[in-house]
Amino acid sequence: MIWQFPTLTALQSTEALEQLAIKQRVIDSSLGGTVPEYVLERKIETSNPFNQAYWFPEQASTYAESVDSLYMDIFFISLVFFVAIVAVMVYFCIVYRRKGGVIAPQPSSSHNTTIEILWSVLPSILLVYMFVEGAGTFWEMKVPKTDSEEIQVIAYKYGWQFIYPNGDTTSELHLVQDQPVVLKLQSKDVLHSFFVPAFRQKQDIVPGRYTTAYIEPNKAGQYRLSCNEYCGDGHSKMRTACIVHVSQEDRLANTEWKKPEYSAWENGEHLYKIHCAGCHNINSIAGTGPALNLTWNREGKTAGGEAFKANETYIKESILYPSKKIVEGFGAEGSISKMNSFKGILSETPGGDIDHVIAFLRYLQDPDSVSSEKLKDLPEEKPAAAE
C-alpha cells in the first residue's frame, strides 16, 4: 500500500457525463467514523515540464488558459534568468578558481554605474508585463457578468452546502457548462477557502460577511473542490466534487437535490437575501430603501404626510404596490417608487412567500415572537436555476 504509485489514468475530456462515475472510497478517519472521499482521476501530462499540462490540472474555466499562459511566461523568463545566473556562477567558479593556493585576483572594476542601472531597470520591464497580465486576468476573475446564476455556498467544519436559486441544496457543486456563476460564500464557523484547481479560482470564506467568487465553467467534467484555508482537524477532509454538466437538463436530471426544510422566517430570510438585500439593509442603516429590521410595527408618515403603521396589510401592499405609500424621505408623493413590484414573483397566498417575509421582519425585531416550526411543504417555485 505504501509504495503504491498513483494511477494517472488518462480521462478523455470529451467523455460524456454518464461515464464520469464518482468513485467512492472509504478511508480511515481520525475524526472517528468514516468519511467518504471522492477520488477524481484527472489527466495530467507527466513527462515534460516545459508544457503547461505538466504543471496544471485541466482547464475548465474561461480564464484558466490565461492564468496558465502567464504562469508559463513567468516560468520561461525565470528559467532564462536562473540558467544564466547559475551558468555564469559555475563558469566563474571554474575559470577563476584559486589555483595552488595562490591568491591572485585580476584587476577589474568594482563598480559600474551604467551596467548597474541597466540590470536594475531592464528586468523591471518584465515585471511590469507580469503585473499587467496578472491584474488583467484577476479583473476578469472578479467582475461577474450580469447574467450569472447566483449560488450560495455555506462552508462549515468540515463540509460544504450549496444552495441554488430555488432553495434546493446539494453537497457537491453542480454547474452548467458555459453558464457563468457567482458564488456567494459564507462560513458557519471559522475561515475556509473555496478552491477548485481546474477553475484556477480560489476565495477565502470569512465568517460574518460575504465574499464572492465568479466562475465561467467552459468544460464539462468532474473536478476537485477543496478547502484551502486551515480550519481544524478535519481540514483535509473538507473536500468535495465540483461537477460541470453539459446542460441545464442534464444538471436537473443527474443531481441529487435535497429539498430544504425551512421555518417560515428562515424562508423569509432566504427570500430577503435573493430579492431585497440589494436595497434594504437589516443593520438599522437605510439603504436605497428603509432598513428592514426596524420596519415591523413601526409607525411613520408617508411622503404625503399620511400616518401609517407597518402591519401585515401595509407590508403586503408595499411589496405588491410599492408606489402607493412611499415612506417619507424615500421619494416624493405620487412618484414611482424605486422599488419594483413583486406581484407574481412572491406568492400572496396565505402561508406563502409574503407571509414568510413578514415572519422574517418580525423575527428581526424579536426572535421569540416567531415560530421556528419547520414548513413541510414549501411552495414549489420555478424549476432549479431556470433563467
Added chain:
Amino acid sequence: MADQHNDLPRFNHPASIKLLLAVFGSLIGLTVLTVATSAVWPESNLPADLAFPVAMIIASVKAFLVCAFFMHMWWDKKFNIIVFLSSTLFAALFIGLTLLDTGHYQNSIDNFPRNEVAQPPE
C-alpha cells in the same frame, strides 16, 4: 531659547524656566479650549463634520508643544527627530492602508445578516 550656560558640555541644553511655564500655560489653555469647543459645538451652527478635525488639530498643536520644548526636540539632533517622526509615518501607513481596504469591503459585512454569524457559546 536655552539659557546661556557656557560651562556646560555641548550636549547639555537646559531650557529656560520661563519658556517651560509659557508652554505649560498654552497647553492648559488649549485643553480648556478643546473641552469648551466640544461642549459648545453640538449646539452651535458650526458644521458637525469639522468638530473632529478641529479637536485633532488642537491635539496636534499640543503634541507639537510637548515634543518641541518639553522633549527638547527643538535643540535635539535632526537624526533623532527624523527617527521619532518616522514612527508616525509608519503608523499612518498602517492606519491608512488598513482603513482603505476595510472601507472597500465594509458593505459585505454590513449586509451580512448578523443572526447568521455563529453565536458564541453561552
Added chain:
Amino acid sequence: MVDKTQRNKIFGTPETTFLNHSKGFASWAFTVDHKRIGIMYMIGVTIALFLAGFFALVLRSHLFSFDGQGLPFYGKLSNADYNQMFTLHGAVMVFSFIIPSIPGALGNIVLPMMLGTKDVAFPRMNLASFYLWIIGTGCLLAAILFGGGLDTGWTFYTPYSIETDTGVIYATFGAFILGFSSIFTGLNFLVTVNTMRAKGQTWFKLPLFIWSLYATAIIQVLATPVLGITLLMLIAESTLHIGIFDPRYGGDPVLFQHFFWFYSHPAVYIMILPAMGVISELISVYSQKRIFGYSFIAFSSVAIALLGFLVWGHHMFTSGQSVVMTLIFSAITFTVAIPSAVKVFNWLATLYKGSILLNTPMCYALAFIFLFGIGGLTGLFLGALSVDIHLHDTYFVVAHFHFVMVGGTLTALLGGLYHWWPKIFGRMYNDTLGRVSCFLVFVGFNVTFFPQFVMGARGMPRRYAQYDPEFQIFHQISTIGAFVLGFGILGAFLVLVHAAFYGKLAGANPFKAASLEWQSSSPPDFHNFTHTPILNDPYDFDALVYDEELDTYISREFADPAKVPPRKEPVHH
C-alpha cells in the same frame, strides 16, 4: 610599524580570551559580553532549529503515504497531531530560530568587532534580549506541555485561534516576548552602528553585513511592536472577547490578517536581509575581490527594508481583501524584486576575475545564490495576481518560502558560522567534511522542496494531513529529501562542534579578510582588541599581507617592511 613581540602579542595565540578569562556558570549567565551572549544565542537557536527540524521530519514521515499511514516503523499520526506538528514546526522555526538566528548569534558576535568597538551600546539590554528569548521560547514550548499543544498554524488566524482549545495563549504570549527580544537586539544594533563606529569609519566604510543588520534592525524596531499589540489584542479577544477580530462579537477576521502581516511581511525581511549581508561578506572574501557595486548593495538593503512595509497585502490576495488594494499591493510587490535581483547580479560580478576559494563557507554562499535564486524567482509567480489566486495556500507557496528561508537564511547562517568559526573559537574545521555536509544540505534541500512546486501548481493545498493519491509520489520524494537535509544539517553542526574543541589552531586571520574583526586575536580578547584596530576599507584585501611566522594574514602596518610585497594600485572607477 610595531615591533615583533607586540605584533605576536596582538595576532599570536592569546593566553586569555573572552572564552576563558573567567570561568563558572555565573560568568556566562550574567555576562554582558556581546561575544558570550552571541555564543549563548547560537546554542539556543541551534537547539530550536533541531527541535523544529524534528517536528518537520515527523510531519514529513506522516505525509509519506496519502492516507496518513506514515512510515512502516513510524506508526500513524492523527489529524490533530499532524496539525500540531506543522504549527509547532512553523512557530518555533519562525519565532525562535530564523528571526533571532543571524542577528542574535552572528550579529551579536561580529557587529561590535566590525565597528572596532568593545561592546554593543547597551550590553545589559543585550543580555535581557537573550533571556527574553529563553522565556519566549519556553512559553511557546509550554503550549505543548501545559496548553494541550498548538494547532492554529504559526499565523494564529482568527477566529480559529480563538475557538480552538489548545494553548494559543501560551504560544501568543511566547511570541509576544520573543518580539521584545527581537526589538532589543534591533534597537541595540541601530544605536551601536550610529554612535559607536570606529574613528573615521564612515557609513560607506562599513562592511555590507553591518548595512544589512542595520536595515534589519530598522524593521525590527518599526514592525515588531505591531506584532506585540496584535498578539495582546488576540489574547484579549480570546479571554475577554473584545470584538475586534472575532466575528461572533462584531469583529473582522480580515482585520487580524492586516495586523498580522503588517509585522510578518517585514519579518520575512528580518529573516532574509542578514543572510544577504553574510553572503556579501563571503563572496568578496573568498574571491579576494572588492565587492562589486558596494553602494547599490548597501542601499538595496535599506530599500528592501522600507518597501517591505508596503507589501503586506500580498499575503491576502484571496482573503476577502478589496480588489483595489489587491491591485495596489501586487504592483508594489513587484518592485521588491528589483533590489533583490541587484544583489544577485552584484555578487556574480564580484566573482568575475576573482581568486575563488571553494571552501565550505564559499560552497554555502554559492548554494545560497542557487537556492535564493529559485526562491526569489518563484516569488514572481506569487506576485502576479491571477497566478497567485491559483497558487495561494498550496504547496507552491510552501516550497517558495522554504527556498527563501531555508535555502536562503539557513544556508547563509551555516556559511557565516563556518566563516567566523575560526575567529570565534580560534580553531579550524575539517574543510572536506564541511563541504560534504554542505553538499548533503544542498541536495537534500532541493529533493525536499522542488517536488512541492509541482504539487502546488497541480492544486495540492497546504496543511493537509491527508491528500489525493496522485500527489503521493511527490510527497515520497520530498520526505526522502527531508531526511537527507536533516542529516546534512546535523553533519554541518557536528563538524563545527568538533572543530571548536579539536580543530587545528586557526590564527588571527586565516582567510585574508579585511574587515576589522580579523584584526583581533582568535579567539578575541575579552575587550575585543588589545590594540586600537587600524581602520581600512573592509574590501581592500591588498591591505593585508601574509606573515610566515604567525601563519596568518596581518595588516601591512604590522608587517616587516622588508618582506612586504609592493601594494597594487587600487582600481577605482
Added chain:
Amino acid sequence: MADAAHDDHHDHGEFIAHHFDSAEQQFDSGKLGIWLFLVTEVLFFSGLFVAYTLYRNHHPEIFDQAHVFLDKYLGGLNTIVLLFSSLTMALAVRAAQLGRNKNCGIYILITMVCAAMFLGVKAIEYSHKWDIGIFPGSLFALNYQHPEPTMIAGISDYLIWISMIPAILLVLFSVASIVGLLTKKTVFSKLMLGMAITVGGYFLGVFAGYSYMEAIMDHGDESHAAVTVEHDDQNIHMVSMTIDDEKSGAGHDGDHKEGDHAHAEGDHGHGGHHEQAYDKHHPDPKSLSKDVKIFFSIYYCMTGLHAIHIIAGIIALAWVYWRCLLGHWRTDYFGPVDYVGLYWHLVDLIWIYLFPLLYLID
C-alpha cells in the same frame, strides 16, 4: 571592569560605561536609544489606533451612543494633571542638567504624585463604569442597577477593591520609611517616604474624582425638576453615573419613567433611528446597539494600556528619584533623567490624543 588587558586611555568618569569613549558618546547613544524606544511605543499603540479609526469610521453610531458614558470633565482633569506632571518633569530634567540634585528630586516627586493622582481619577472612572455594568468585552452588561447594591457608605465596592493595592503599598512604604529612619538608612528612608507620598497622590486623585462626582450628583438632584423640563445638558450630565444611583432610589425610578415616556415618544420618529430621541444622557440599554461594547473594549484597551505605561513610568521615576537622593546627577551626566523624561512626555503625548478621541465625541 578595567582590568590589565584593558588599556584605557580615557578618563572614564564614575558613570561612563567601559565600552563608551566619552560622556557625550554615552549620552548620544542613550538618547538615540530612548527615541527608538519611543518609536516602538508609538507603533505599539498604533494597533489600537487602527482599531479605533476603523470602528469609528465604519460604525459612527456606536461611538455616538457610547460617548455619553464618559465624563469629559474628569478626562479634562486628568489631562491637566498629566500636563502638569509633564511640566514638573521638564523642570526636573532642567535641574538635573544643572546638577541640582535636590531640586530635581522635588520635581520628580511631584511628577510621581501627579502620575498616581491620574491613576486615582482613573480608578473613579473605571469603578463607576463597573458599577453600572460597563465591563470590557463580552462581560458588558449595561444595567443601572448593576450590581446588587453592595456599596459601603456610598462608595463603590469596586473602588474599594482597586484601592486595596495602593493602601497596602502606602502602609508598606510608610513602615519601610520609619524603619529606614530608625536604622539610619537616610537615603532608603527618604526614598520610601517619597514613595509613600506618591501613593498618597493616588488617594488625592480618588478624593478629587469622588468630590466631583458628589458635586454633580448634588447639583443634579437639586435641579432635577428643572432638568427634565429644561433639558439642561450641564445639569443632567452624569446623573446616570453617580455612585449614589442606588441611594436615591426614588429619584432614580422617576428618572426611568421619564425615560420610558421619552422612549414611547421616540417610537414615532421616522428613519428607523427612534433610539436617538431617547434621553441622551441616560440611554436605555435596549436602545443601544449591540456593538456598543466594542467601543468600551477599545476604551478599556487604550486607557488600560496607557495606565500600564503610567505605572511603568512611576517605577522608572522612582529609580530616578532614588538616584537624585544619591546625588548622581552632574552637568555631564544627567542622561537617565532625560530618558525617563522623554518616556514620560510620550505617555503624556498619547493621552493628549486619547482624550479628544475618547471623551470629546459629539
